[in-house]
Amino acid sequence: xxxxxxNIGKKYKIFNSPSSRVAEWIFGKKNHQEKxxxxxxxxxxxxxxxxxxxxxxxxGKSTLLxxxxxxxxxxxxxxxxIGRISALLELGMGFHPDFTGLQNIRMSLQLTGIDNDTIDKxxxxxxxxxxxxxxxxxxxxxxxxxxxxxxxxxxxxxIRPDILIVDEALSVGDAYFQHKCFDRIRKFREDGTTxxxxxxxxxxxxxxxxxxxxIDNGEIAQEGSPESVLDYYNAVIALREVExxxxxxxxxxxxxxxxxxxKEAKITKVELFDNRNQPVHAIQVGEHFxxxxxxxxxxxxxxxxxxxxxxxxxxxxxxxxxxxxxxxKSGELNAGDEVTASFSSFANIGTGTYSVSAAIHDGLTxxxxxxxxxxHALTFQVVKGTEPSFDGTTYLQTEANFDISPHHxxxxxxxxxx
Numbered sequence: 001x002x003x004x005x006x007n008i009g010k011k012y013k014i015f016n017s018p019s020s021r022v023a024e025w026i027f028g029k030k031n032h033q034e035k036x037x038x039x040x041x042x043x044x045x046x047x048x049x050x051x052x053x054x055x056x057x058x059x060g061k062s063t064l065l066x067x068x069x070x071x072x073x074x075x076x077x078x079x080x081x082i083g084r085i086s087a088l089l090e091l092g093m094g095f096h097p098d099f100t101g102l103q104n105i106r107m108s109l110q111l112t113g114i115d116n117d118t119i120d121k122x123x124x125x126x127x128x129x130x131x132x133x134x135x136x137x138x139x140x141x142x143x144x145x146x147x148x149x150x151x152x153x154x155x156x157x158x159i160r161p162d163i164l165i166v167d168e169a170l171s172v173g174d175a176y177f178q179h180k181c182f183d184r185i186r187k188f189r190e191d192g193t194t195x196x197x198x199x200x201x202x203x204x205x206x207x208x209x210x211x212x213x214x215i216d217n218g219e220i221a222q223e224g225s226p227e228s229v230l231d232y233y234n235a236v237i238a239l240r241e242v243e244x245x246x247x248x249x250x251x252x253x254x255x256x257x258x259x260x261x262x263k264e265a266k267i268t269k270v271e272l273f274d275n276r277n278q279p280v281h282a283i284q285v286g287e288h289f290x291x292x293x294x295x296x297x298x299x300x301x302x303x304x305x306x307x308x309x310x311x312x313x314x315x316x317x318x319x320x321x322x323x324x325x326x327x328x329k330s331g332e333l334n335a336g337d338e339v340t341a342s343f344s345s346f347a348n349i350g351t352g353t354y355s356v357s358a359a360i361h362d363g364l365t366x367x368x369x370x371x372x373x374x375x376h377a378l379t380f381q382v383v384k385g386t387e388p389s390f391d392g393t394t395y396l397q398t399e400a401n402f403d404i405s406p407h408h409x410x411x412x413x414x415x416x417x418x
């Protein structure tokens with residue numbers, strides 16, 4: 001056992017004003033409200049085990065990690081950690097912006113109790129792993145966020161810890177450095193390091209963690225295998241985060257409008273359903289899904305086109321189609337008719353976050369006659385399913401086999417026995 005928590009709770013005092021705080025201090029009368037950010041948390045993590053911690057923003061994940069690293073004290077309960085801890089929490093936490101990268105490396109390692117001779121040997125390794133070049137001699141206030149996290153991770157992992165705690169800080173690094181970090185984390189795990197990993201990345205949780213805990217409103221809402229906890233999270237908790245109003249307005253003269261069209265027909269809702277016909281915001285790779293676009297006709301229409309396009313997190317179109325391309329017609333619609341266009345397909349795409357844009361128009365494209373184009377009408381996640389691991393953004397169901405022909409020795413062959 002490396003980590004053990006028993007009934008950990010953390011509360012903060014909320015005062016209406018600074019004077020309320022002073023009045024409570026002077027008169028000794030309670031003049032505040034209590035907000036519990038963690039409630040009755042109990043769990044254990046064994047040596048060499050990797051535990052993923054997930055939950056929406058504000059659930060209490062970072063508070064928990066700060067308690068385990070000694071940055072905060074719990075209000076109630078107790079915890080035990082055995083062994084040397086390295087933590088990468090808030091970006092650049094513990095680094096001084098006016099010190100050079102080299103000075104910050106030395107200072108950080110000294111604070112962990114490493115002697116100067118060992119630090120002198122470790123510094124070249126930290127420099128090599130961080131790969132920030134001559135910036136190592138510049139003040140850290142000149143660093144980009146990516147450079148700061150490179151140096152922070154390289155310093156925190158200069159020596160293999162018994163317990164490694166990683167918060168979302170790695171998400172700001174570039175893809176190349178993330179690969180380096182995950183490779184080092186995997187190597188530490190193989191050598192017996194216990195990992196506490198907080199992330200919103202389902203792929204990272206599944207690939208790096210043996211077990212996962214979902215924290216919601218400061219409590220453990222679910223615990224089990226990463227796949228089962230992520231399924232619960234995506235089906236229940238993520239629903240609150242993804243359901244938001246897409247239309248935006250910033251003043252009368254500076255309007256941010258991500259919907260366009262004449263509004264003679266208007267999309268009212270775009271929804272994603274799983275193969276059990278349940279509304280979801282997360283589906284597994286290869287899973288059968290239904291996309292439904294609801295709209296209301298403001299005028300009489302004849303065979304309007306309903307379409308959608310799925311985009312990745314960078315805005316690149318992954319796939320798009322419409323009823324015109326599919327040869328499906330609605331027929332005559334009257335003003336005031338409410339219509340639902342349903343599309344069924346399979347999520348043969350890689351894990352990640354995607355958005356759906358929907359449109360209603362005449363003809364093949366919305367350029368001809370656009371009634372309503374709704375960008376980012378829906379956001380959803382694709383998580384790993386039961387399929388074998390694969391690389392890339394597209395999932396192709398693939399089988400492999402070997403066909404081995406027996407070796408027949410031929411006269412004069414170089415492989416003849418002597």
